[in-house]
Amino acid sequence: MDQSDIKYTNQRIEILEFLKGFDGHPSVDDVYEGVRKKLTRISKATVYNNLKFLAEKGLIKEVNVKGVSRFESNLEPHHHAICIECGEIIDFQSEELREYAMKIAGKIDNFKVESTDTNFYGICKKCKEMK
Amino acid sequence: MDQSDIKYTNQRIEILEFLKGFDGHPSVDDVYEGVRKKLTRISKATVYNNLKFLAEKGLIKEVNVKGVSRFESNLEPHHHAICIECGEIIDFQSEELREYAMKIAGKIDNFKVESTDTNFYGICKKCKEMK
C-alpha cells in the first residue's frame, strides 16, 4: 500500500490512536463514540471515510462479522476466533497455519491469492458459562 | 441441525431448487428475483425468513462478503477464494487444510471451536484480464 502521501489530519490521528488503545475489534460506532471524546465535533461520515481510507492505505485492517464492519490496528497476519453466540472476535496467531494455507493456495485455478486467513467459529468462554 | 420437523412449503421448495440450480453464491435479491419467476407473488420478507430458516436447519449455508449475505447449497465443508476487486466467490475444497486448521484450533484458549474455514483473498481471472 502506498503510505507515502498520507495526510495526517487531526481526525485521522485520533482514529488511529483510538484503535491502538482499544482492546478488541471496534465497530464504526465504537470508533465514533470513542473519538468524539476528544474531537467533539467530528462527523460520523468522517469516521466512515477515514476508516476506509486508512484501511486502503494499509494502516489498519477491516474485519467483517455478521454483516458489520469492525476494525483493528493489529497488522500482523493472524486468524480470528469468532463466537457464534455473541459475535466476539479473538485474535489468534499461527504462522504455520498461514504458511500451510498459502502453500495450498497455489492449487486454486485461475486465481492469484494475495493473502489468506482462517476463521474459527465456536463458543467463547463467556457464552459457554451462561449455559 | 434438527431437520426432522421441516415443513416444506412451496416457497421453501422453490428457494431450495433455485439455490441448487444456481452456479455461484446468490444474494437475497438474486434469490428473490429468481424465485419470483415461478412464485410471482412471493414477498421479499418470506425470502429473508426462509433463507434464514433453511440455514438454521442446515439445509443451506450463509456466507458473508463485504457486508452482504450470500447463500449456497454446497454443504460439503469447503473454503472460499474471494476476489478483492469484484467480490466473486469461488468454492475450493481442501480436506487436508481443514484438518490442519482443526488440529490447530485446539490451541485457542477458552474457546470451543465448532467449525473452521479459510478465506483466500486475491484477484480472479476476469479481473486480472481487465488490467
Place this chain on the structure above:
DNA sequence: AGTTTAAATAATAATAATTCTTATTAAGAA
C-alpha cells in the same frame, strides 16, 4: 366435512449500516 389452532406468508413500515451530497473549513501552492 366443519371448526379451531398455529404456522407461514404478503405487504409494508421501521431500523441499522453505509454512502452520497453539498456547503463549509482547513491547508498548501502560487
Place this chain on the structure above:
DNA sequence: TTCTTAATAAGAATTATTATTATTTAAACT
C-alpha cells in the same frame, strides 16, 4: 494574500435487513 484542492460536518438518501400486522394456508381435532 489569493487560489486551489482536499478534508470535514451535517444531514439526506440508499441499501440491507428486521419487525409488525393482517391474511392465508395447512394441519389437528371434533
